[in-house]
Amino acid sequence: MIRVSQPVTGPEELEALKRGLEKAYFGHSADVVELEKALAGYLGAGERPVVCVNSGTAALHLALACLDLAPGDEVLVPSLTFVASFQAITAVGAKPVSCEVREDDLLLDLDDAQRRITPRTKAVMPVHYAGNPGDLDGLYAWAAERGLRVVEDAAHAFGSSFGGKKVGAQGDLVCFSFDSLKNITCGEGGALVCPDADTARRAGLMRGLGMERPQATQGGPPSRSAYDVVTQGWRFHMSNLNALVGLEQLKKAPAFFARRQAIAKRYDQAFADVPGLSLLPMDYDRVVPFLYTLRVLQGRRAELIDHLREQDIETAVNYPANHQHSLYQGLATAPLPVTEKVCGQILTLPMHCALSDEQVEFIIAQVQACLA
Numbered sequence: 001m002i003r004v005s006q007p008v009t010g011p012e013e014l015e016a017l018k019r020g021l022e023k024a025y026f027g028h029s030a031d032v033v034e035l036e037k038a039l040a041g042y043l044g045a046g047e048r049p050v051v052c053v054n055s056g057t058a059a060l061h062l063a064l065a066c067l068d069l070a071p072g073d074e075v076l077v078p079s080l081t082f083v084a085s086f087q088a089i090t091a092v093g094a095k096p097v098s099c100e101v102r103e104d105d106l107l108l109d110l111d112d113a114q115r116r117i118t119p120r121t122k123a124v125m126p127v128h129y130a131g132n133p134g135d136l137d138g139l140y141a142w143a144a145e146r147g148l149r150v151v152e153d154a155a156h157a158f159g160s161s162f163g164g165k166k167v168g169a170q171g172d173l174v175c176f177s178f179d180s181l182k183n184i185t186c187g188e189g190g191a192l193v194c195p196d197a198d199t200a201r202r203a204g205l206m207r208g209l210g211m212e213r214p215q216a217t218q219g220g221p222p223s224r225s226a227y228d229v230v231t232q233g234w235r236f237h238m239s240n241l242n243a244l245v246g247l248e249q250l251k252k253a254p255a256f257f258a259r260r261q262a263i264a265k266r267y268d269q270a271f272a273d274v275p276g277l278s279l280l281p282m283d284y285d286r287v288v289p290f291l292y293t294l295r296v297l298q299g300r301r302a303e304l305i306d307h308l309r310e311q312d313i314e315t316a317v318n319y320p321a322n323h324q325h326s327l328y329q330g331l332a333t334a335p336l337p338v339t340e341k342v343c344g345q346i347l348t349l350p351m352h353c354a355l356s357d358e359q360v361e362f363i364i365a366q367v368q369a370c371l372a
């Protein structure tokens with residue numbers, strides 16, 4: 001089976017884990033701090049501190065917790081996203097307000113979002129679908145005019161750029177995921193890029209059960225002797241073992257990302273003339289694709305999925321619309337016809353660094369054979 005997504009690790013990650021296991025402490029200490037510094041350096045984050053946590057969902061949860069939302073405050077979010085975006089919003093007692101995406105690039109439709117704004121609307125959570133941050137300048141100007149905070153769900157967009165800067169290098173709160181399938185992985189993990197040191201200090205406290213205590217000793221466990229609890233917090237810290245894997249993956253990021261971009265460019269070129277396919281308008285010189293998703297028109301998606309499965313090619317639908325899940329149905333306000341339409345069209349083809357050129361050509365040939 002050619003998998004739709006899979007992590008790529010090698011002897012370097014294995015060595016790193018071995019080194020980690022040989023230390024007497026696996027929790028959060030020096031290796032996590034090192035990963036935070038390395039991520040900040042890679043992103044060109046400057047004065048924007050990076051806070052590592054144990055998942056992308058936790059990063060979103062902490063980012064929202066930093067906004068001091070009151071129960072019932074509303075956060076605008078595209079319905080077309082991984083359910084983690086929604087769960088993070090409800091986890092802090094806020095209400096996710098499902099918005100439409102634009103049909104062509106599957107990014108948040110600001111005109112639609114505008115119509116859903118109420119006096120309770122406090123923040124917007126754009127989702128950088130498939131790795132595309134879209135027009136971040138336009139988004140931030142729009143949010144600023146309306147007095148809204150921004151929490152970027154950049155889980156797909158680690159390594160992508162906008163305006164010559166990496167996603168995360170600028171903006172408000174920017175959240176990444178390093179789960180098993182993302183552009184780089186820690187095994188499980190996530191990170192939150194904060195707008196200032198004070199926010200990072202708060203996020204740092206909240207990721208560790210709100211416990212304030214003396215500085216960790218170099219490389220060893222944090223002092224257990226004295227601490228005070230100063231805020232609501234969660235058990236969201238990253239383990240040193242995950243950080244060590246992430247540090248190795250980060251070294252490989254340039255090669256990984258070039259490979260992902262090359263595969264996406266080849267797909268785009270091959271599918272441009274296939275009837276019944278609509279490609280996302282992506283600039284793969286600045287976007288690192290997490291997913292390669294296209295729209296299958298004319299109701300032929302099921303047929304294509306079946307054909308590819310028969311050829312041992314796995315595909316996925318990213319994602320079912322969140323406003324249609326049982327938990328969120330009661331929240332739905334105005335209808336979301338565009339989202340419902342594109343959710344019936346989108347199909348994700350295999351995209352990962354373990355794909356060989358031969359496999360990419362095989363996938364292309366099978367898509368062409370089915371639809372031509």
Ligand SMILES: *Cc1c(COP(=O)(O)O)cnc(C)c1O
Pocket residue numbers: 054055056057058081082084085127153155156176177178179189190
């Ligand atoms: C993966 C993902 C997340 C959550 O990240 P985890 O590390 O899996 O918790 C959030 N949003 C989107 C869009 C994602 O794809």
